[in-house]
Amino acid sequence: MNPFLARLQPYPFDKVRANLAGVSADPALKPIDLSIGEPKHPTPALVKSALTSALDGLAQYPRSLGLPELREAAAAWAKRRYSLSELDPATQVLPVNGSREALFAFGQTVLAPGARVVCPNPFYQIYEGAALLAGATPVFLNEGRRFEELDWRGVQLAYVCSPGNPTGRVMDLEEWKALFELSDRHGFVIASDECYSEIYLDEAQPPLGALEAAERLGRKGFPRLVMFTSLSKRSNSPGMRSGFVAGDAALLKSFLLYRTYHGSAMSLSVQRASIAAWSDEAHVRENRRLYAEKYASVLPLIRKPLRAEKPQGGFYLWIETPIDDAAFARRLYQQYNVTVLPGSYLARESQGVNPGKNRLRVALVAPLAECKEAVQRMMQLAQSL
Ligand SMILES: Cc1ncc(COP(=O)(O)O)c(C=O)c1O
Numbered sequence: 001m002n003p004f005l006a007r008l009q010p011y012p013f014d015k016v017r018a019n020l021a022g023v024s025a026d027p028a029l030k031p032i033d034l035s036i037g038e039p040k041h042p043t044p045a046l047v048k049s050a051l052t053s054a055l056d057g058l059a060q061y062p063r064s065l066g067l068p069e070l071r072e073a074a075a076a077w078a079k080r081r082y083s084l085s086e087l088d089p090a091t092q093v094l095p096v097n098g099s100r101e102a103l104f105a106f107g108q109t110v111l112a113p114g115a116r117v118v119c120p121n122p123f124y125q126i127y128e129g130a131a132l133l134a135g136a137t138p139v140f141l142n143e144g145r146r147f148e149e150l151d152w153r154g155v156q157l158a159y160v161c162s163p164g165n166p167t168g169r170v171m172d173l174e175e176w177k178a179l180f181e182l183s184d185r186h187g188f189v190i191a192s193d194e195c196y197s198e199i200y201l202d203e204a205q206p207p208l209g210a211l212e213a214a215e216r217l218g219r220k221g222f223p224r225l226v227m228f229t230s231l232s233k234r235s236n237s238p239g240m241r242s243g244f245v246a247g248d249a250a251l252l253k254s255f256l257l258y259r260t261y262h263g264s265a266m267s268l269s270v271q272r273a274s275i276a277a278w279s280d281e282a283h284v285r286e287n288r289r290l291y292a293e294k295y296a297s298v299l300p301l302i303r304k305p306l307r308a309e310k311p312q313g314g315f316y317l318w319i320e321t322p323i324d325d326a327a328f329a330r331r332l333y334q335q336y337n338v339t340v341l342p343g344s345y346l347a348r349e350s351q352g353v354n355p356g357k358n359r360l361r362v363a364l365v366a367p368l369a370e371c372k373e374a375v376q377r378m379m380q381l382a383q384s385l
Helices: 001-006 012-020 045-052 054-057 068-082 099-110 126-133 171-188 210-216 249-262 268-278 282-301 325-336 366-384
Strands: 093-096 116-121 137-142 155-161 189-193 225-230 243-248 317-321 359-363
Touching: 001 126, 012 282, 012 325, 045 155, 045 268, 068 093, 068 210, 068 243, 068 268, 093 099, 093 249, 099 126, 099 155, 099 189, 099 225, 099 243, 099 249, 099 325, 116 126, 126 137, 155 171, 171 189, 171 210, 210 225, 225 249, 243 249, 325 359, 325 366, 359 366
Parallel strands: 116 137, 116 155, 155 189, 189 225
Antiparallel strands: 093 243, 225 243, 317 359
16 A cells, blocks of 8 residues: 555545534524535536537547647636736646646656645645645645745745635735745745636636736746646536646646656547637626625625635635634534534644634535525524524
8 A cells, every 4th residue: 555645634524524423403494515615506508518519529538738729728718817928838738637636646746755845724635635645744834924934945846725715815916926936946846726716706806826926027937837727616617627737838748747647638528618618708707796796695694703704716705703613513513404614624733723723614605595594594603602
C-alpha cells in the first residue's frame, strides 16, 4: 500500500455523517440539506443539446491535449473574462475533467517528496490530499493572515482559492502582488482555484482572476502560475466533469505529460458540450441572477445571535454561531431537519486556532423558498439557545 494513503483525513461529509449518527430528525418537518456545494439550478438546454448532438464522440479515444476548438473556446473565454492581451490555446490551456481532479493531479506533477504546500485555512480538502499523497506537508495560512506572515522556505506549491470556499472572499491586486513577489523569491508554483469565479453578486464587479492580476502587474507568460476553472458552478453541470487550466506553458507541458499517463483525457462528447458552454454568457448571467435573488431574500433574515456577511463570490453563507458549530449543526438537524456543514470540518487547527470554529457553511443551492425556510429554522434555533 502507498503509505501516504493512511495520512489522508476523513472527508468533511464523512464527519457530517458521524456528527449526525444516531440523531433522529423531526419527521414532521421537510428535510432541507444545504451541506453540499452541488449546484442545483437547471443545466442549460444549450449544453444538453450540444452534448446529445455529439454522441458520436463516444466512438473515439480523446487526446489528453483536447480538441483545438475546445482550447480555443477556453482561451477566448479567459481573454474576454480577464482582459488578457495574450493566451496561447496551443501551449497555455489544457482541458481537465473538472477542477477537482486537476487540482489533485497538479500536486502530483509539481511536488517532490518532502516539499511544503501552502493551503488556505479554511479550505477545500483536495489541496491537503494532493500534498499528502505527493509525500509533501501541508502548511496552513489562516483566514485573515497575510501571505508575508508565512515562512516560505521549502514551499514548492501554494494553493489559493478566490472566490474562496467557504468564505466567499476575493483576493485583491495587492494580495496577488505580494504572492507573486514571494513566488519570484522562493520559486514556488501557484495553483489558483477559481471554480467560483462566475458566481458573484455585483454584475459590475466580477472577481479578479490570477491571470488578470498577473497581466495587470506586467508579468509576461504567467511564470509559475496556473489557474483552474470549471463549468460545474458556472454552467450548472457538475456531472459533466469539465473545466480547464491556463497559465505557465512550461508547467502545462509537464502537466500534460503527467495526464497522458494518468489517463485523464476528456470525452469528445463532453468537449463539444463544453465548447458550447464556454461560448455563451446569457445562461451564466441568469444563474447569477438566481443566486443574487437568494442572497437578497436570505441575508436580511440573519440576525443576532447569528451573523453573516454578503460574500464577494461563490454561493455560500459563512455564518457565525453563538455555540460550537458541530453542536449547533446537530441540534439544527435534530430539531429542525436542516443539514449544514460545521465550519471546523473545513479547516485545520493552525497556530492554536481552527478558523472554521463557530461557523457554519450553508450552500444556497436549494430552491429559494427552501433556502429561506432553512435560514428561518436556523434563526429559531439560535434564538432559543
Ligand atoms: C473550492 C473548490 N474547488 C474545486 C471544486 C471542484 O469542482 P469541480 O471538480 O466540479 O470543478 C469545488 C467543488 O465543490 C470547490 O468547492
